[in-house]
Amino acid sequence: LEEMHGTSAAGVGGDPEAYLTWQSSRALVVGNEALESIMCRLRLEVSELRDASESAKVDADRQAYDLKVQAGMEIEWASERVLREEAEIAAYEHGRGELQTRLRRDDLYLRREIKEAEETSCQEAVEARLWEQELRRQCQHVALERCEFKRRLEETRLLAADEACVRSRVRR
Secondary structure: OHHHOOOOOOOOOOHHHHHHHHHHHHHHHHHHHHHHHHHHHHHHHHHHHHHHHHHHHHHHHEEEEEEEHHHHHHHHHHHHHHHHHHHHHHHOOOOOHHHHHHHHHHHHHHHHHHHHHHHHHHHHHHHHHHHHHHHHHHHHHHHHHHHHHHHHHHHHHHHHHHHHHHHHHHHO
């Protein structure tokens, strides 16, 4: 301030009004420096919040994709198993007449296997639904975190605007 205005506490001499003006100017400069320091910290915090939000989004997207792929693979495996079992039943039904007794016994056995495969398939479908629900919960959690980050960002913006307003008032 002394360099900007060419004055110093000693340079105002015995003029009390000039000294008070010099002190007020000095206080404004110190206040502006403090506000600029706060703004710098707030900008850094906003940047960190954006990075954290982006990282959380990437993690959630990756987890959602992994769960979707895993569920798809399990459903495909179950469908293939059911198809294999049905193909085996069809092969036995087209067999020779002298094997009818054995075929009936095998048919019962294979029907049990199909039932178990269907139960397994149903259980896997339930698990897939549970994974989807977990994915939705995680997405909701990420959305809530994103809202919280947005809220904090808005608070930070409001603080910055308030500081800018205060700075503007101080300058006047």
